[in-house]
Amino acid sequence: MTAKISFRNVTKTYAVAGQAPFNAIEDFNLDVADGEFVTVVGPSGCGKSTALNVAAGLVRPSSGGITVDGARVEGPGPERGVIFQQYALFPWLTVRQNVEFGLRIAGHRRDERRRIADHFIDLVGLTDFAGALPKTLSGGMKQRCAIARAYAVNPKILLMDEPFGALDALTRVQLQDQLLAMWSRERRTVVFITHDVDEAVYLANRVVVMAARPGRLHRVVDVDLPFPRTEDIRLSAAFAALRNEVWRSVYHPALN
Numbered sequence: 001m002t003a004k005i006s007f008r009n010v011t012k013t014y015a016v017a018g019q020a021p022f023n024a025i026e027d028f029n030l031d032v033a034d035g036e037f038v039t040v041v042g043p044s045g046c047g048k049s050t051a052l053n054v055a056a057g058l059v060r061p062s063s064g065g066i067t068v069d070g071a072r073v074e075g076p077g078p079e080r081g082v083i084f085q086q087y088a089l090f091p092w093l094t095v096r097q098n099v100e101f102g103l104r105i106a107g108h109r110r111d112e113r114r115r116i117a118d119h120f121i122d123l124v125g126l127t128d129f130a131g132a133l134p135k136t137l138s139g140g141m142k143q144r145c146a147i148a149r150a151y152a153v154n155p156k157i158l159l160m161d162e163p164f165g166a167l168d169a170l171t172r173v174q175l176q177d178q179l180l181a182m183w184s185r186e187r188r189t190v191v192f193i194t195h196d197v198d199e200a201v202y203l204a205n206r207v208v209v210m211a212a213r214p215g216r217l218h219r220v221v222d223v224d225l226p227f228p229r230t231e232d233i234r235l236s237a238a239f240a241a242l243r244n245e246v247w248r249s250v251y252h253p254a255l256n
């Protein structure tokens with residue numbers, strides 16, 4: 001496997017005044033292949049966001065390191081798009097202007113910006129809302145806009161931290177399908193954090209299960225379900241078996 005992203009012995013130590021230093025993640029090793037969809041689950045505080053933020057270049061590891069295409073990550077970069085739970089749209093810009101924003105920074109011409117933005121706005125199903133301001137959109141629509149914006153600047157890697165965590169169950173399922181449809185069309189490498197074991201299994205090629213105190217990689221579960229993922233797969237016995245396996249690893253790590 002040629003690794004797109006490699007975590008090598010990554011440890012992040014936090015020293016909070018008045019408390020002993022502790023490792024938010026400890027000796028974390030993981031290779032993510034080009035075009036792979038990896039989900040990360042684990043109990044609250046096990047270091048999922050810390051690991052993702054190290055990959056994003058937003059947090060510097062205390063020891064160890066991370067490479068993208070073999071080059072050491074020293075900070076944020078345009079080849080890594082980050083999507084958080086809070087949509088982080090510019091409230092004074094329309095959907096289209098939000099999606100065009102990164103393209104403007106990257107120096108794309110006006111007509112090109114428009115063409116690329118409209119392509120991704122269409123892919124996420126927001127064409128009728130291209131001229132709308134974020135405050136007039138539902139949570140699911142805002143997150144679709146954030147996904148279109150992240151995709152538009154053509155990052156090779158998408159780092160997603162609980163992107164659907166604030167959404168209702170039905171919207172969440174719809175966005176999972178939309179994200180997978182985009183992933184199969186515009187293949188990127190995705191690392192996706194979630195608290196939802198079903199979501200983790202449904203989306204992924206592999207599920208990374210982390211454990212807490214100290215935050216560390218507990219095990220990796222291969223998801224050998226076919227793509228495209230469908231409702232039939234979601235309701236299948238094979239899906240249930242994988243979900244149960246991941247669930248046990250998260251909630252009973254000593255046994256699994």
Ligand SMILES: Nc1ncnc2c1ncn2[C@@H]1O[C@H](COP(=O)(O)OP(=O)(O)OP(=O)(O)O)[C@@H](O)[C@H]1O
Pocket residue numbers: 014015016024042043044045046047048049050051215
């Ligand atoms: N800047 C910081 N300073 C001190 N401690 C921090 C800092 N950032 C995170 N931590 C601690 O590091 C640990 C891991 O946090 P992190 O947010 O990575 O976990 P998580 O698995 O993403 O949690 P959750 O699922 O609740 O979002 C937690 O104990 C957290 O309190």
